[in-house]
Amino acid sequence: MTPLIHWRQLAATLTLTIIVTAPAHALNVDDPAPAFHTKTLAGDSINLADSLGKRPIYLKFWATWCKYCVYELPHAQQVYRQYGDSITILMVNVGINDSVENIQSTYAKAGVSLPTAIDTTGDIVASYGVVGTPNHIVIDADGKLLYRSFLATDELDTQLAALAAKAKAVKLETQP
């Protein structure tokens, strides 16, 4: 073995050590929500930092191959229609074995139109500790994780309605 190879192996080993031993990221209620920057399929730039700590956020992690995710699309559309002006809403496709074409075709079949980003590197999915789809994440106006659920539950709807009402009230108070 040449010294060069030896050092290369060592470097690879050390790198893997650092990464493999990093704890799996679990994001729990009251944790500060991570910021990220992405683009929607429509080409709009989304910098979550612009909304974090300023207004509520609803992220839905999903995939087109996830039957329940597709089943829930009308619910997402209804949430967007009802609260889209008070809450930042983003559908985050997890990207694993999925594509823009799949998303467009699925949306067309379901008759929905939603702000959507696709995570092509896993950065967003990993930072939010997503282990399954669908995964609903609600972030309050202080930028902290308020609620997460695998399904579109009644509690999710209650939380979103309360956040939207609060955001509207704050908006009215601050209007001249």
Added chain:
Amino acid sequence: MRLFIFLLTLTCLPSAYAETNLKALSGEILTLPQRGWVHLVFFNLWDSYGDTGARQTLALLPETFNAQATTVWIQPRINVTDAQLRKFQQEFPEVKPLVVDEGFTLMRHYGHWQLPAHVILHDGTTVFSGTSDAMQNYVHKITENKNATQKNSKELTP
């Protein structure tokens, strides 16, 4: 500078070798060999029950490669429970050792976000990283090279 690197190495080396160990679903601690071939197979359980998943791809590889490579199956932790993985292993006992990639750490380390994906290491160095088709081409190439030029050697070389 050299002294600093040497001291850093001394500090990190014991933990480095201990922590490159991966924990298999069975609870077994896997030590990736630093010599020879290692084949990391990133796969999706739900695609592998059928006839076109990573299991079938590996079955098509030359026996000379499969016999020399330590194969580690890696399932990212998404939409799968340990119980489902154990049931899968009961059905397909050849899928072992199996590591659950918590937090997508290994997938992201090797720059993969589509499944299945393959990483091949030789003597601890990554010599291949890519899709199933590209992996098959690579393995066939090194196997053919060996057949053509190294008939007296049993070992494959990158």
